[in-house]
Every structure is written in structure tokens, then in C-alpha cells.
Amino acid sequence: MAYSTHIPSRFGFDLSELENANFPVYKQPLEIGCFSVDINNQFLNNDRLLKYFIKPVKSDKVRFDLRHGYKHFNAKDESVKGFVNHILKWIMANKERMNSCFVSTASRSSTSSPTGFVCWRGLLTKLLCTPYENREGWIICATRYQGTWYLCEYETAKKIKDRGKETDRQKEMSYWGFKFEQYLTAGEIF
Numbered sequence: 001m002a003y004s005t006h007i008p009s010r011f012g013f014d015l016s017e018l019e020n021a022n023f024p025v026y027k028q029p030l031e032i033g034c035f036s037v038d039i040n041n042q043f044l045n046n047d048r049l050l051k052y053f054i055k056p057v058k059s060d061k062v063r064f065d066l067r068h069g070y071k072h073f074n075a076k077d078e079s080v081k082g083f084v085n086h087i088l089k090w091i092m093a094n095k096e097r098m099n100s101c102f103v104s105t106a107s108r109s110s111t112s113s114p115t116g117f118v119c120w121r122g123l124l125t126k127l128l129c130t131p132y133e134n135r136e137g138w139i140i141c142a143t144r145y146q147g148t149w150y151l152c153e154y155e156t157a158k159k160i161k162d163r164g165k166e167t168d169r170q171k172e173m174s175y176w177g178f179k180f181e182q183y184l185t186a187g188e189i190f
Contacts, residue, residue, distance in 0.1 A: 032101040035090045041082065043089045051185035064183045066176040073175055078163060083152040084118055091118070119151035126153070 036049035056062050091098055098115075126138060139154040155163075 030101065033090060033094050033097055035086060037086055041076075041080070043086045045090065045093045049187075051181075051187060052189050053184060054186045054189075056184070064180065066179045067172070068179065070172055070175050070179075073178075075171065075175075081154075084120070084150055087118055087120070115148055117149045117151060120153075123151055123153050 034047045034050060036044040036046060038044060038049065123140065127140070130138075137156050137158065139156055141152050141154060143150045
């Protein structure tokens with residue numbers, strides 16, 4: 001009995017074409033720049049608000065009060081979405097740096113970006129975890145412009161509904177993550 005190597009795909013391409021393809025080359029990520037976003041959600045083309053991890057001196061004796069400051073905390077409005085706007089502002093402000101970090105290829109025009117994808121790191125994490133996470137759905141929209149894919153996540157109806165039903169305890173627990181990060185980071189390296 002003969003078996004077909006044709007595997008149907010929900011994404012509109014034949015996965016059997018990948019059988020004889022070369023394995024992709026993965027490299028260590030390269031930082032090409034950074035930017036800051038202030039408390040008013042304004043883009044700053046600098047590292048002024050960059051934070052560094054500071055390991056506690058006695059990590060076995062850590063006692064963080066994750067509730068400290070919660071009563072005065074102003075949470076970010078999660079209904080306001082920035083998508084990739086800040087990333088795009090950085091790209092536009094740093095075109096020369098962007099282009100100097102990548103080798104030009106003949107397949108790209110002089111007006112196109114040298115990158116294949118533009119999105120937030122958390123979106124890549126969500127995509128890579130999808131085969132192992134079946135409790136939460138997602139909506140990710142992709143736009144291809146001049147050879148670069150721009151990815152943005154949109155909230156599902158369930159996520160919007162859940163955010164509206166968040167209890168005070170859930171809000172406080174979310175704050176704990178911000179407070180934990182605040183305890184372990186500093187604006188300069190000591």
C-alpha cells in the first residue's frame with residue numbers, strides 16, 4: 001500500500017513541500033535599538049526608561065511585599081491598543097541603523113524593510129505556545145507590506161468580556177506582577 005506525503009494544511013500551502021527543504025538557520029537575537037514609553041503612553045526614541053535586572057543580594061531571604069502601593073496604583077487602560085505603533089515609530093526614526101544591521105538581499109527593494117516580521121515579543125510567544133495552549137483563543141491579524149509581515153493581536157470577545165468582569169482580587173493579583181518587576185529592576189546597574 002502506497003502512502004501519500006501530501007498533508008493538507010489549514011493555511012493554504014502544501015506541508016509536503018517542506019520535507020526536502022533546508023533546515024532554517026537560527027541565530028542569537030541581535031539588539032538593534034530600543035525605545036521608551038512614558039507614563040502617558042508617549043513614544044521616546046531613547047533608553048531613558050530602560051530597566052535592568054538586579055539580583056537580590058540574599059536571594060534565599062527575599063520578602064517582597066507585593067501589595068505595597070496598590071491603593072495608589074493607576075492601572076494602564078487595557079482597552080486602548082497601540083498595536084505596533086511604537087515599533088513603527090522607532091523604525092521610522094532609525095532607518096539607517098535598521099538597514100545597517102541587515103545584509104541587503106537582491107529580493108528586496110530599496111524601499112522595503114530588511115526584516116521579515118514586525119510584532120511584539122509576547123505575540124511570538126503566544127504563537128509558539130499555541131500547540132500546547134488550548135484554553136484561550138486568539139485573533140492575530142497580519143499585513144504584508146513591501147516584503148515585511150506586520151502582526152497585531154486583537155482581543156477576542158471572551159477576553160473583552162473577562163476583562164469587564166475582573167474582580168478587585170484579580171486586579172490586585174495583576175498588580176503583584178508589576179510590583180515584583182519593580183523590586184527586581186533598576187534604572188541603572190549598580
